[in-house]
Amino acid sequence: MKPFTYTALPARVIFGVGTTDRLPDELERLGVKRAMILTTAPQADQGRELADLLGARSAGLYTGAAMHTPVEITEEALARYEDLRADGVVSIGGGSTIGLGKAIALRTDAPQIVLPTSYAGSEMTSIIGQTEQGRKTTQKTLKVLPETVIYDVRYTLSLPAVMTVTSGMNAIAHAVEALYAEGANPVLSLMAEDGIAKMTAALSRVRAAPADLDARSDALYGAWLCAVCLGSGGVALHHKLCHVLGGSFDLPHAETHTVVLPHALAYNAPAVPEAMAAMRRATGSQNPAAALFDLSRESGAPTALKDLGMPEEGIDRAVEITLENPYFNPHPLERDALQALMRAAWAGERPS
Numbered sequence: 001m002k003p004f005t006y007t008a009l010p011a012r013v014i015f016g017v018g019t020t021d022r023l024p025d026e027l028e029r030l031g032v033k034r035a036m037i038l039t040t041a042p043q044a045d046q047g048r049e050l051a052d053l054l055g056a057r058s059a060g061l062y063t064g065a066a067m068h069t070p071v072e073i074t075e076e077a078l079a080r081y082e083d084l085r086a087d088g089v090v091s092i093g094g095g096s097t098i099g100l101g102k103a104i105a106l107r108t109d110a111p112q113i114v115l116p117t118s119y120a121g122s123e124m125t126s127i128i129g130q131t132e133q134g135r136k137t138t139q140k141t142l143k144v145l146p147e148t149v150i151y152d153v154r155y156t157l158s159l160p161a162v163m164t165v166t167s168g169m170n171a172i173a174h175a176v177e178a179l180y181a182e183g184a185n186p187v188l189s190l191m192a193e194d195g196i197a198k199m200t201a202a203l204s205r206v207r208a209a210p211a212d213l214d215a216r217s218d219a220l221y222g223a224w225l226c227a228v229c230l231g232s233g234g235v236a237l238h239h240k241l242c243h244v245l246g247g248s249f250d251l252p253h254a255e256t257h258t259v260v261l262p263h264a265l266a267y268n269a270p271a272v273p274e275a276m277a278a279m280r281r282a283t284g285s286q287n288p289a290a291a292l293f294d295l296s297r298e299s300g301a302p303t304a305l306k307d308l309g310m311p312e313e314g315i316d317r318a319v320e321i322t323l324e325n326p327y328f329n330p331h332p333l334e335r336d337a338l339q340a341l342m343r344a345a346w347a348g349e350r351p352s
């Protein structure tokens with residue numbers, strides 16, 4: 001066996017159906033007496049339910065979480081956190097809400113309990129991205145890693161059909177790149193393969209029966225495994241392309257991951273035989289890149305960057321930006337090949 005390094009991040013994870021009931025005890029465990037509950041406006045009802053559950057242990061609710069963690073929102077939420085004399089945060093929602101909780105923890109060291117409702121995976125990482133005057137910066141610090149994550153499968157029942165798939169593909173992308181990123185190791189590869197297998201199988205089952213708790217449980221469990229891959233593993237070309245497309249072309253997060261992933265995987269396939277063997281086992285397909293593309297297409301999820309608002313003339317610029325400051329990648333980054341990749345992703349061609 002090749003030598004390797006594996007770093008586990010310290011987080012407590014509670015998983016199941018109805019696990020939200022554990023929230024009061026978990027706050028007690030962290031010594032939090034007055035938790036501020038964070039969410040987005042569309043998920044305000046879920047935030048209010050938590051406030052009811054917590055009673056006097058709820059300091060109040062803030063429902064202004066927004067995409068890309070804008071600093072103005074963080075400052076507003078922070079002022080409320082101080083007004084309420086809160087001593088911890090409970091974040092219920094997807095990556096945007098979790099990002100706000102992390103931003104508050106970064107500035108106050110507030111303990112965080114997170115109840116994820118999407119598959120994006122931010123809850124298991126020590127990464128925070130923030131936006132100020134249109135510029136997004138990212139940092140990595142254990143200060144933002146949530147202390148406790150409560151996965152309650154019930155919250156994922158309300159995920160709309162297309163968001164279930166795009167968010168699931170976002171999760172799968174973390175695991176795919178952990179299989180071949182710099183620092184890939186056998187422990188994370190186990191989690192990655194099982195995460196991809198659970199999520200791909202569950203997405204088909206959820207499509208047939210969106211309220212199937214077993215299928216939803218497998219999807220959320222798969223999302224957790226994939227999130228660990230993002231938190232402890234590395235990323236490569238796929239994440240670089242998505243960061244370029246999100247940052248410079250303002251394309252939506254999960255949808256962009258969904259469109260780009262099959263193409264990034266096909267690009268790297270010749271350089272990563274072991275990762276491809278794991279992908280074949282996980283997807284049950286001899287052509288994993290095409291299998292992911294088909295899963296999205298059959299589910300009505302986007303498969304072309306042009307449908308996400310990417311201008312065709314932006315392709316060259318996206319490739320330039322990718323090459324200016326590239327991430328590690330197992331396959332050499334070649335301008336012509338990257339242009340072909342981007343063109344195929346823009347047009348929505350099925351990878352062969």
Ligand code: NAD
Binds near residue numbers: 094096126157254
């Ligand atoms: P999101 O949090 O922006 O959610 C999109 C919308 O869906 C929101 O209105 C949200 O309230 C709603 N929603 C979430 N769960 C729902 C549910 N179960 N039912 C109904 N509606 C629901 O989107 P996201 O894809 O979860 O997160 C994307 C953001 O997270 C991006 O900004 C991305 O950069 C960030 N992110 C960060 C990390 C990290 O490690 N820092 C990792 C992954 C994603």
